[in-house]
Amino acid sequence: MLTSKKVYMDHIAGKPVDPRAIEAMLPFIREFYGNPSSIHSFGHEPRKALEEARAKIVKLINAERAESIIFTSGATESNNMTVKGVAYRNMDKGKHVIASSIEHMSVINPCKYLKTKGFDVTFLPVDKYGLVDLDSLERELKEETVLVSIQYANGEIGTVQPVREISQIVHRKNAYLHVDATAANGQVPIDVQKDGIDLLTLSSNDMYGPKGVGALYIRSGVRIEPIIHGGGQERGLRSGTENVPSIVGFGKAAEIAVNEMQSESERLIRLRDKLIKGLLESIPYAFLNGHPTNRLPDNAAVRFNFIEGESILLSLDMMGVAASSGSACTAKTLEPSHVLLATGLKHEEAHGSVLFTLGRQNTEDEVDYVVQIMPDIVKRLRAMSPLTPKELLS
Amino acid sequence: MYSEKVMEHFRNPRNMGEIQDADGVGTVGNPVCGDMMTIYIKVKDNRIEDIKFKTFGCGAAVATSSMITELAKGKTLEEALKITRKDVADALEGLPPVKMHCSNLAADALKAAIEDYYKKQKGKVESK
Numbered sequence: 001m002l003t004s005k006k007v008y009m010d011h012i013a014g015k016p017v018d019p020r021a022i023e024a025m026l027p028f029i030r031e032f033y034g035n036p037s038s039i040h041s042f043g044h045e046p047r048k049a050l051e052e053a054r055a056k057i058v059k060l061i062n063a064e065r066a067e068s069i070i071f072t073s074g075a076t077e078s079n080n081m082t083v084k085g086v087a088y089r090n091m092d093k094g095k096h097v098i099a100s101s102i103e104h105m106s107v108i109n110p111c112k113y114l115k116t117k118g119f120d121v122t123f124l125p126v127d128k129y130g131l132v133d134l135d136s137l138e139r140e141l142k143e144e145t146v147l148v149s150i151q152y153a154n155g156e157i158g159t160v161q162p163v164r165e166i167s168q169i170v171h172r173k174n175a176y177l178h179v180d181a182t183a184a185n186g187q188v189p190i191d192v193q194k195d196g197i198d199l200l201t202l203s204s205n206d207m208y209g210p211k212g213v214g215a216l217y218i219r220s221g222v223r224i225e226p227i228i229h230g231g232g233q234e235r236g237l238r239s240g241t242e243n244v245p246s247i248v249g250f251g252k253a254a255e256i257a258v259n260e261m262q263s264e265s266e267r268l269i270r271l272r273d274k275l276i277k278g279l280l281e282s283i284p285y286a287f288l289n290g291h292p293t294n295r296l297p298d299n300a301a302v303r304f305n306f307i308e309g310e311s312i313l314l315s316l317d318m319m320g321v322a323a324s325s326g327s328a329c330t331a332k333t334l335e336p337s338h339v340l341l342a343t344g345l346k347h348e349e350a351h352g353s354v355l356f357t358l359g360r361q362n363t364e365d366e367v368d369y370v371v372q373i374m375p376d377i378v379k380r381l382r383a384m385s386p387l388t389p390k391e392l393l394s
Numbered sequence: 395m396y397s398e399k400v401m402e403h404f405r406n407p408r409n410m411g412e413i414q415d416a417d418g419v420g421t422v423g424n425p426v427c428g429d430m431m432t433i434y435i436k437v438k439d440n441r442i443e444d445i446k447f448k449t450f451g452c453g454a455a456v457a458t459s460s461m462i463t464e465l466a467k468g469k470t471l472e473e474a475l476k477i478t479r480k481d482v483a484d485a486l487e488g489l490p491p492v493k494m495h496c497s498n499l500a501a502d503a504l505k506a507a508i509e510d511y512y513k514k515q516k517g518k519v520e521s522k
Contacts, residue, residue, distance in 0.1 A: 383410075
């Protein structure tokens with residue numbers, strides 16, 4: 001580290017837990033350790049807290065009733081439960097599942113798993129902004145289609161999907177619409193009834209709650225079976241003693257999001273646009289990833305030609321700035337992000353991507369700092385790169 | 395995840411740049427894979443008198459390029475050809491396992507540069 005400055009702009013990777021959520025959790029770690037399923041008095045407080053948290057999730061997404069919310073260990077479990085649980089429960093209707101090609105791996109990989117079990121899976125293409133192609137959706141929907149899974153917004157490129165339009169198309173063919181709202185929850189208002197959503201994945205940490213907890217909204221009447229079997233908690237759909245302290249923190253985070261989302265999102269949009277504009281204007285051959293306007297308030301995804309993402313991240317880290325990248329070299333796999341490739345970027349373009357995700361504690365000064373240091377970082381790496389055109393170096 | 399030595403070479407790469415009248419040039423890798431490097435050498439009396447590199451790639455790719463120029467400078471061509479990927483990784487106090495194959499291309503680039511030098515010398519002899 002060459003500087004004592006610390007700027008955290010990697011909120012997609014992990015968010016700080018809101019102190020108010022931590023406060024709400026503490027009694028359920030220290031004092032109220034009882035099991036919410038117990039009949040005796042030690043179970044009363046945990047049970048009450050569990051149902052209060054559930055009511056806060058109901059309010060966040062305007063669910064029709066409390067029973068529609070199932071607490072899980074997080075978005076990955078909610079997505080797995082949806083893809084496998086809906087597919088296995090509805091085989092009498094058909095064995096076809098559709099997902100967009102830019103879903104999170106916790107949707108993509110369960111879909112690929114289903115393929116090995118004899119299901120038919122279609123991955124929908126997206127345009128250069130990452131918007132799902134609605135004509136292909138219409139074309140690919142069949143009588144046998146049981147589930148369509150499309151995220152509310154993509155965390156890596158920020159693009160927000162036209163969920164209501166998608167819902168109308170899906171419901172014309174009597175399939176269920178699952179929406180993964182992991183990246184979007186707490187940033188944009190979601191109304192499962194107005195949006196026409198049958199199943200919705202929520203993640204606690206993505207709205208400043210603790211990690212390791214999430215939820216799945218399941219509209220009343222949707223046929224789904226559990227993937228975790230046991231003592232029958234959560235209406236038999238998700239066995240295992242409820243993680244009460246984390247669920248309480250999640251509920252508090254949802255309550256805070258309901259109250260503060262609008263003003264905070266407006267603030268983030270101002271910072272986001274300043275950051276994007278600052279980078280694109282001061283650096284040649286710099287481009288925005290994702291949609292220019294239909295995008296998440298926190299998401300500034302940019303790419304720089306002729307250089308590679310991990311080198312940019314290391315250089316930013318040397319200046320105290322934490323960001324992330326869709327580059328192969330930072331991931332466990334060696335392929336560039338499937339999301340960036342699906343938007344039509346060439347491998348070498350995808351490799352030069354950097355993702356800044358803003359959060360509650362980021363300030364305008366921090367945005368100015370990043371805009372100020374980035375041109376020199378890019379210049380230094382381009383001077384090193386054999387791909388940089390000569391005229392750019394003089 | 396990187397050793398301090400890797401980061402030190404990433405921060406202050408040695409011998410970065412091009413040699414305009416190089417005696418041998420070797421390029422390996424591919425921008426599609428995310429790593430590509432070019433090594434330039436100047437040879438005098440069978441020794442690597444000067445060496446420079448240009449690299450597109452991750453931190454490991456930059457550090458290995460920088461390190462190989464340090465290891466090869468002043469060596470005879472025979473000695474330089476004996477430098478392995480493992481020698482480069484060891485000199486950098488190790489590389490993360492995932493980087494051992496994709497980004498540790500510097501020894502290959504040096505070999506390609508020396509082979510290019512030999513080829514050009516042969517061409518000169520034949521044309522005489």
